[in-house]
Amino acid sequence: MSARKVAIIAEVEQGKTHPAIVDLAALAARLAENESVEVCWLAVGSNAADAGDALSGSTGYSAIALEIPCEVPPTGELLSEVLQPFLGDMQPDVIALLHTSRSQDYAATLAVRFDAAYVSGVQGLVVQDGGPIFQRAVLGGKYMAGVKADDRPVVLTVLPGYFKFEGNGSHSAEMETQQPSLPVTRTRLIEIKESATEAALTQASTVVAAGRGIGSEDNLDLLSRLAALFPKSAVAGSRIVCDAGWLPYHRQVGVTGATVAPELYLACGISGAFQHLAGMSGSRFVVAINIDPHAAIFNAADVGVVEDLNTFLPLLIEAIEKNGLDTDER
Amino acid sequence: MRILVCIKRIPDLETMTFPDIPPKSPANFTCEGTPWRMNRYDEYAVEAALRLRETHGASRIDALTVGDQDAGDVLRRAIGMGVDHGVHIQKTREMFPSPFTIGELITAYAREKAYDVILCGVMSEDLMQGGVGPIIAGLLKWPCLTAIHTMNDKEEGRVLRCEREVEGGRQEVLEVRLPALLTIQSGIHTPRYPALSKLLRANQYPLEVLPSASLSTPTDRQRVCAITPPEKVRAGVMMEGTAESKAHQLSKLFHAKGLC
Structure with missing residues (x-):
């Protein structure tokens, strides 16, 4: 053959x-x-x-x-x-x-x-x-x-x-x-506008990312509070969260948004579609929190937690704050 | 300007239950008990068509779906949103149809209809393939622009100026001379909710129903031969214990790694 x-x-x-x-x-x-x-x-x-x-x-x-x-x-x-x-x-x-x-x-x-x-x-x-x-x-x-x-x-x-x-x-x-001959075409690329992605996102050491699973815009507060506990951190979102208007598009991570590679990627309520994974697969350490034990994100995470974000994030914030105090006292 | 919007009825992925081990044969894959709805990206395509009509004036918008006898409900929703006419190409339900099968059927319908623009969602949420739209463009020998989020009429319906987001968050501005096929990305223009009065009227609207065999006998070209659970690309260690204990473990882990 x-x-x-x-x-x-x-x-x-x-x-x-x-x-x-x-x-x-x-x-x-x-x-x-x-x-x-x-x-x-x-x-x-x-x-x-x-x-x-x-x-x-x-x-x-x-x-x-x-x-x-x-x-x-x-x-x-x-x-x-x-x-x-x-x-x-x-x-x-x-x-x-x-x-x-x-x-x-x-x-x-x-x-x-x-x-x-x-x-x-x-x-x-x-x-x-x-x-x-x-x-x-x-x-x-x-x-x-x-x-x-x-x-x-x-x-x-x-x-x-x-x-x-x-x-x-x-x-x-x-x-x-x-040198191929160039045909007449019906499409024309007029211009490419440079990315509006914030340097704060691409250069962050910790990215706390929100997916549809955060449930409502109000819960972004929890994510911001969590992010504030990490140095050089940023809050980002999946396409769905940006489409819903919960976060601006320049905070989107994924195949069409920003590509990030932080020390820690904390995926909150993110399902793990490949379009999103393409934007964060270079992260050093990935923790995924999702109420759905079958969420695809767990296959792309180092550590997975199956919990409801509404109840779990306040506990996590408290634990980190307390742990920080313990360390300081020593 | 005549516009065709292609829409797909899909199982609602949020309420669908997924077995750990999928059936050996893809043909045995069912979504029993799962509610069905319009593909979200197709709602954006309908919205894009309606906006084009609002800016351009005299247009007619047809919506088309290929699906079993229940699939007509997504056409009624599109009519409720403001589409003028619904075309239902009836075909036995298949969870993993070849995009060429669907593309050839739609092309067979659209070829003689003198559409100026065909719009599709950027992909279906269930198969995530984005194949049907570009295949229709290929069959019709039309130019194709994918993942467009904004479009504006230029030169009175002869040219569309389109924008899309490409890799790295950059925005591309493109122009296309019609006829053309565009696939629509979710984004700026949130799909409108159908008004109740329009929905009631849509329920009475006589859909154009065509058996697929009356249009074409497509060649599949390819098939899905296996459905398997995804491979792990990282360790994916699942934390055990109560919520409090998991929070404590995570916090210790972050400190141990010097992350906070």
């Missing part, structure tokens, strides 16, 4: 890529455990050659750089138009993209175009005879669904942080640069 072909798409902005893009090489390597696999990077965007060189150099996989000279990043529509002829020549069995806002715009279009299956938000892989099974979270992260393509190619969008490329960067692999 001939080798299965894997194309990895790397969106490039002025020669730079998302830091997790190289990790898609780890997914390709996992696929190669069971069958012979041929991998090629398709680096597409402005100064794509720089990114193509870096990616092929660090992974040993060949690369094609598709140069799109422009100031602002190309839209998903433009990327898919530029990529299609190259993917058509290559006929890959797997097309892997990083799961980003932009890739969601065009990954499914590629699947339609190449008569492929489409699995978004991939965070795991089971390699077996009879074809790989791609795992993604469902039902608020309570379960993982294993998805299999029916005897056809598959387009994947892979969540950052679940695969880790461990190789060292000293390979020589083929790299070619192409």
